[in-house]
Amino acid sequence: MTITITAFERSPDGGKGLARDTRVRWALEEVGQPYEVRLVSFHAMKEPAHQALHPFGQIPTYEEGDLALFETGAIVLHIAERHAGLLPGDANARARAITWMFAALNTVEPPILERETARLLEGDKTWYGERLPLVEDRVRDRLAKLSGRLGDADWLDGAFSAGDLMMVSVLLRLKSSGILDEYPNLAAYVARGEARPAYKRAFDAQLAVYTGKPPTG
């Protein structure tokens, strides 16, 4: 069955790969599944046809035969459960890998999102300059603990998993901030993720939407 995902017709990040379709593309590339992409405009995202697929009017969505999913974490988990390559075979190791997916999305990403929200929606407010360091310290609190757990390992728990895919994707949002570089093992961890051939293919595919040029190679 054909897998079809949705992505921004014009990504607000200008093709930096931070829109969440990149996470789904990366997962599909890791497990070697082809997929099609339906581009959605900002206008169309708010229309009933798209909100029937995604109640919060966002991207990505995932369609495969009769199944329609939204929410990146759920889509990546669905892909990881049905195809080899993103979850270990051992049941306990599998549960731990899924734990890192939730940790990425519910413990590490929220303060990072709060920082982005401050910059995007409150950058013109009088309090922005005084408040931003408070928000960034909340990000640092999570990064320090994550850095402590990772130590000098390559990945969070044994082999690369869907947990690492999600954690690297979340940390990539900090790339331009300089904050990640305060934790050299996390910066190296993110670089290892970006160096994976599957990530590169996913990145190039989302960039091609923005530049209008098909990915090469």
Add this chain to the structure above:
Amino acid sequence: MTITITAFERSPDGGKGLARDTRVRWALEEVGQPYEVRLVSFHAMKEPAHQALHPFGQIPTYEEGDLALFETGAIVLHIAERHAGLLPGDANARARAITWMFAALNTVEPPILERETARLLEGDKTWYGERLPLVEDRVRDRLAKLSGRLGDADWLDGAFSAGDLMMVSVLLRLKSSGILDEYPNLAAYVARGEARPAYKRAFDAQLAVYTGKPPTG
């Protein structure tokens, strides 16, 4: 094998059931699994022994034989996968129920957490009064869309599932705010969750830790 979870020795919410161990207790009550609780002080949560179980120094954790998990979403999913009662049997319906778990944790909870963070950590700042309405409008944006999807259904997608358990738990954080009452179908949805016998048992058990009185009945 005995299931052991951790909870606050003294919950910062004074027993209102908003600490995340309630979500895990609720899941275990829904599937009828007994469990033991190890209480952890704020001091002990930051010690290496607990951080070996939970790298971010929080509660709850989950131990069952050789398996140790943290992150509420992962724990509830683990319980739901291993015991009947929280996920439908049909594969597509199961994937959709898991989607609502992720939607609760990564789409609905972040703005609610941002509101709590504003109140707890920035309540004494000069910008608090002007900024809070902005944050609350971000909460409303998500609630309006969730309300639209729920409509007049009892649960988000067919029978009660782990997705509803997580969404109700997230929405309960708004109970004292009055915001939930702006969406009568969401307020009724949360009330349906609270009325479930398994929720009541979970709530009473966490309250008993705070009051020092064992749950009755």
